[in-house]
Amino acid sequence: MIQTLPPLSYKYDALEPYIDARTMEIHHDKHHQAYLDKLNAALEKYPDLQKKKVEDLLKDLKKVPEEIRTAVRNHGGGVVNHFFFWDILKKDTEIKGDVAKAIEKKFGNLEGFKEQFGKSALGLFGSGWTWLVLNKGELEIINTGLQDNPISEGKIPILGIDVWEHAYYIKYQNRRADYITAFWNVVNWDKVNELFKKNKK
Numbered sequence: 001m002i003q004t005l006p007p008l009s010y011k012y013d014a015l016e017p018y019i020d021a022r023t024m025e026i027h028h029d030k031h032h033q034a035y036l037d038k039l040n041a042a043l044e045k046y047p048d049l050q051k052k053k054v055e056d057l058l059k060d061l062k063k064v065p066e067e068i069r070t071a072v073r074n075h076g077g078g079v080v081n082h083f084f085f086w087d088i089l090k091k092d093t094e095i096k097g098d099v100a101k102a103i104e105k106k107f108g109n110l111e112g113f114k115e116q117f118g119k120s121a122l123g124l125f126g127s128g129w130t131w132l133v134l135n136k137g138e139l140e141i142i143n144t145g146l147q148d149n150p151i152s153e154g155k156i157p158i159l160g161i162d163v164w165e166h167a168y169y170i171k172y173q174n175r176r177a178d179y180i181t182a183f184w185n186v187v188n189w190d191k192v193n194e195l196f197k198k199n200k201k
């Protein structure tokens with residue numbers, strides 16, 4: 001159980017002008033915090049589950065008692081997804097290493113990958129996430145609705161974009177496509193490469 005939300009490891013304005021400081025502040029301090037508060041409220045009567053890692057609850061939701069399963073799925077997903085998101089954001093890094101080679105192999109080149117990923121994110125109806133995952137060691141682009149995390153379907157995320165309106169509305173309003181384009185300037189490719197190397201088979 002995570003009692004208090006740790007602060008972001010970088011300043012709210014670290015991703016300017018691509019993601020603005022105000023969005024980062026509200027996204028972290030209000031939205032992420034709210035997911036954590038609601039997850040903790042759901043687990044209040046379940047001390048044994050409080051001891052587990054949230055990721056482990058999401059990996060096997062069937063084992064979570066039915067009366068809190070949806071709350072754990074939504075708010076536990078919100079907690080894990082946002083920790084993941086903060087971690088894969090950093091301005092002006094360059095793609096290199098094993099993940100660069102794997103993306104080229106799978107999608108032809110980086111531009112081809114960005115195009116497919118962007119199309120997937122733009123096509124997602126309503127609120128959710130678009131991910132680059134490892135599925136049995138293979139790279140794959142998938143969407144999930146609401147706060148579902150790929151680990152609930154046995155896939156390991158190595159990159160993800162939050163396409164809930166709260167992630168971009170202050171700066172981009174309804175222009176999700178512009179937010180997705182800007183996102184490529186703040187992907188922490190070193191972190192993505194690290195996750196790729198750790199999780200590929």
Ligand code: MN3
Nearest residue numbers: 031162164167
């Ligand atoms: Mn969000």
